[in-house]
Amino acid sequence: MEVSFTREARMLRLGAGETFHGEGILAITKALLQAGVSYVGGYQGAPVSHLLDVLVQSRAYLNELGVHVEACSNEASAAAMLGASIHYPMRGAVTWKSIVGTNVAADALSNLASPGVIGGALIIVGDDYGEGASVVQERTLAYALKSSLLLFDPRPDLAHMVRMVDEAFALSEAANTPAMLQLRIRACHVRGSFACKDNVAPALSRHHLLEQPAGFDYERIPHPPATYRHEKRKHGERMPAARQFIVRRALNEVFAGPRDELGIIVLGGLYNSLVRALQQFGLADAFGASAVPILVLNVVCPLVPEEIGGFCAGKRAVLVVEEGQPEFVEQEILAILRRQDVAARIHGKDVLPMAGEYTIEVIGRAIAEFIARAAPDLPPDAGREWLRALDARRRAAAAALPAALPLRPPQFCIGCPERPVFAALKLAQQDIGPVHVAGDIGCHSFATFEPFSIGHTILGYGMGLASRAGVSPAMQRRTLAVMGDGGFWHNGLLTGVQSALFNAGDAVLVILKNGYTSATGTQEILSSPDGAQAADAEDAGASRVHRSRVIESTLAGIGVKWLRSVNSYDVAAMRRAFDDAFTTDFQGLKVIIAEGECQLERQRRVKPWRARLRRAGKRVVRVRYGVDEDACSGDHSCIRLSGCPALTLKASPDPLRVDPIATVIDGCVGCGLCGENVHAAALCPSFYRCEVIENPHWRDRLAASLRRAVIGLLQPA
Ligand code: SF4
Ligand code: SF4
Numbered sequence: 001m002e003v004s005f006t007r008e009a010r011m012l013r014l015g016a017g018e019t020f021h022g023e024g025i026l027a028i029t030k031a032l033l034q035a036g037v038s039y040v041g042g043y044q045g046a047p048v049s050h051l052l053d054v055l056v057q058s059r060a061y062l063n064e065l066g067v068h069v070e071a072c073s074n075e076a077s078a079a080a081m082l083g084a085s086i087h088y089p090m091r092g093a094v095t096w097k098s099i100v101g102t103n104v105a106a107d108a109l110s111n112l113a114s115p116g117v118i119g120g121a122l123i124i125v126g127d128d129y130g131e132g133a134s135v136v137q138e139r140t141l142a143y144a145l146k147s148s149l150l151l152f153d154p155r156p157d158l159a160h161m162v163r164m165v166d167e168a169f170a171l172s173e174a175a176n177t178p179a180m181l182q183l184r185i186r187a188c189h190v191r192g193s194f195a196c197k198d199n200v201a202p203a204l205s206r207h208h209l210l211e212q213p214a215g216f217d218y219e220r221i222p223h224p225p226a227t228y229r230h231e232k233r234k235h236g237e238r239m240p241a242a243r244q245f246i247v248r249r250a251l252n253e254v255f256a257g258p259r260d261e262l263g264i265i266v267l268g269g270l271y272n273s274l275v276r277a278l279q280q281f282g283l284a285d286a287f288g289a290s291a292v293p294i295l296v297l298n299v300v301c302p303l304v305p306e307e308i309g310g311f312c313a314g315k316r317a318v319l320v321v322e323e324g325q326p327e328f329v330e331q332e333i334l335a336i337l338r339r340q341d342v343a344a345r346i347h348g349k350d351v352l353p354m355a356g357e358y359t360i361e362v363i364g365r366a367i368a369e370f371i372a373r374a375a376p377d378l379p380p381d382a383g384r385e386w387l388r389a390l391d392a393r394r395r396a397a398a399a400a401l402p403a404a405l406p407l408r409p410p411q412f413c414i415g416c417p418e419r420p421v422f423a424a425l426k427l428a429q430q431d432i433g434p435v436h437v438a439g440d441i442g443c444h445s446f447a448t449f450e451p452f453s454i455g456h457t458i459l460g461y462g463m464g465l466a467s468r469a470g471v472s473p474a475m476q477r478r479t480l481a482v483m484g485d486g487g488f489w490h491n492g493l494l495t496g497v498q499s500a501l502f503n504a505g506d507a508v509l510v511i512l513k514n515g516y517t518s519a520t521g522t523q524e525i526l527s528s529p530d531g532a533q534a535a536d537a538e539d540a541g542a543s544r545v546h547r548s549r550v551i552e553s554t555l556a557g558i559g560v561k562w563l564r565s566v567n568s569y570d571v572a573a574m575r576r577a578f579d580d581a582f583t584t585d586f587q588g589l590k591v592i593i594a595e596g597e598c599q600l601e602r603q604r605r606v607k608p609w610r611a612r613l614r615r616a617g618k619r620v621v622r623v624r625y626g627v628d629e630d631a632c633s634g635d636h637s638c639i640r641l642s643g644c645p646a647l648t649l650k651a652s653p654d655p656l657r658v659d660p661i662a663t664v665i666d667g668c669v670g671c672g673l674c675g676e677n678v679h680a681a682a683l684c685p686s687f688y689r690c691e692v693i694e695n696p697h698w699r700d701r702l703a704a705s706l707r708r709a710v711i712g713l714l715q716p717a
Helices: 006-011 024-034 049-057 059-065 075-081 100-113 141-147 158-174 185-189 226-248 268-280 305-312 328-340 360-374 381-400 418-432 443-448 485-502 550-557 571-583 599-615 637-642 673-680 698-714
Strands: 019-023 039-042 068-071 092-098 121-127 150-152 179-184 191-195 253-255 262-267 294-297 299-301 317-321 345-347 437-439 480-484 508-513 562-567 590-595 620-627 647-650 661-664 687-694
Touching (some): 006 049, 019 024, 024 158, 024 179, 024 185, 039 075, 049 059, 049 068, 049 092, 059 068, 100 141, 121 158, 121 185, 141 299, 141 328, 150 158, 158 191, 158 226, 179 185, 179 268, 226 305, 262 305, 262 328, 268 360, 268 381, 294 305, 317 328, 317 360, 360 381, 418 443, 418 508, 418 637, 443 480, 480 485, 485 550, 508 571, 550 562, 550 590, 562 571, 571 590, 571 673, 599 620
Parallel strands (some): 039 068, 039 092, 092 121, 121 179, 150 179, 262 317, 317 345, 480 508, 508 590, 562 590
Antiparallel strands (some): 019 191, 150 299, 253 294, 620 661, 647 661
């Protein structure tokens, strides 16, 4: 892991009397240590990667406290780690990205929730929902409901979120039930401050070891007949205990307001957006004082019927602000009020959209509708004017544009080693014909966008090979599965490779070995190159990914017989490897390992190394590619084969050629793909390779002078 979190790691050491200033996710990380957590684990993913990254880099300090931290191989192993809290009074926390991570962890979560815990068990899920999300749009609440987990959705305020971490551990212990703390993207990134407490060294830890394991207790095993009793206890004992705790500790908050005949029930994570929307209508101030009373549900599961009924009693109408679908909370509120004969009219998904992120504008439109239906006496003019102005601005922007702006899909980084693999695949398909491509999760999923548009399906992280199992037998041509090295270790090795070998699957798998789980923030994996290997500065510019052979030896060890390693940037060799894999007589799994270090990681290492050399007055060479503008015909086939953002267009300097020509801008990192494509695809000869030399030797200067002189002689006078 190359990104340094030194500053963040320092902030974890803050103690009583000091103030933390920073982002929500780091505040939660600090809160875990203040709560006396014994062990922490997880699998990185937006928007909670930061938590695990910071803790992994703070191992030395955590060792001082006695806290164990583990970078788990996937979310299932993280959830299983919480098994420590089933028998032992140890607080543990794990983290991952939801909903995908929760899907992976589901088996362990069910088996954890069934016997329950005695030590506080907390799962911090990054809720990747809404605009900017990168996963399927589903709700974590569904898991909490089906497994009877506690679910916190705290109001985004640092001091409050830190308190909720403490309360979540305490509630987990009081109800013998694992708790989830859902952090929306905005809650992760909200900034603020809170008064710190000292970190608490856990009572059971590496420094205070257990003398004996717990005694055997069949009630802690999720096997029948214990499971029948577990199910009864969940609803007969644990959830009632949780509801009592929630009321006793006032975990949900009521903000009173003068318009008592109305009310709003909001899930905690949406509170800030709600208040901002109310402000536009003149119904709240910047500090949250609202004309309409608000019930903030910091705990979304379980709901407390008495709280819901008490808040709604005597009100004419209540708006429920609940993002996503189905509207679990709204439905439960309706059932609670019906049972209690509370007559308040409930509005929710009738004025709010069923799907999509609840931005301030979306909530504002719902408030306008709510007011129109439930309180027409309220003066909504300011809000309506604000919404009209937003519409007018959109119309004006649309009118000012000659046409709709072109889409700007996400892209591989400049010089990414995965881009050449898909360029080669495009070329290989000219030889072998179109193939079914089972895609996967990772940076390589950018290949589904232009100019590649490669990949028929994506079924999950590490699922590429498994997801072609039903297609292969029905296809004349072999199928191709794509997998990253991150996905390989996450679960692709077992769900894909092992299954294909066991079932004698005749498929082709390309593993993009860039050395890291790049898509989640370039975290290290089992096959990452050893950081110590780059210690000597002279070597720091070289690719390190080739040095690890763990994936190759693992594949050979479990019986892969057809295995090729190819340099990603060698497009011609990669094309030949694809051709061979698709046409060989060998029946069985064929694996191509595309080796090329993640360019993002490489640049993080290379740039400071070059800067040091430059400062020391040493010779620095940077490779760049360019396009000869006299030779470029303007057909842009190079761009269609590459998609590198550094390879773009500019106006032709020749007045007789009206089409724009290709050009390479300064961001080029000299990966070489432009040159490779020219040869592999037999494109026009307009590309050139050059070396930009800083602090040149006398030999460089002499060579440059000679070159200039020869060119001068050849130029017409
Ligand atoms: S992070 Fe690395 S692997 Fe991912 S697109 Fe960028 S260079 Fe490629
Ligand atoms: S050589 Fe071409 S593909 Fe590679 S970074 Fe430069 S412009 Fe991009």
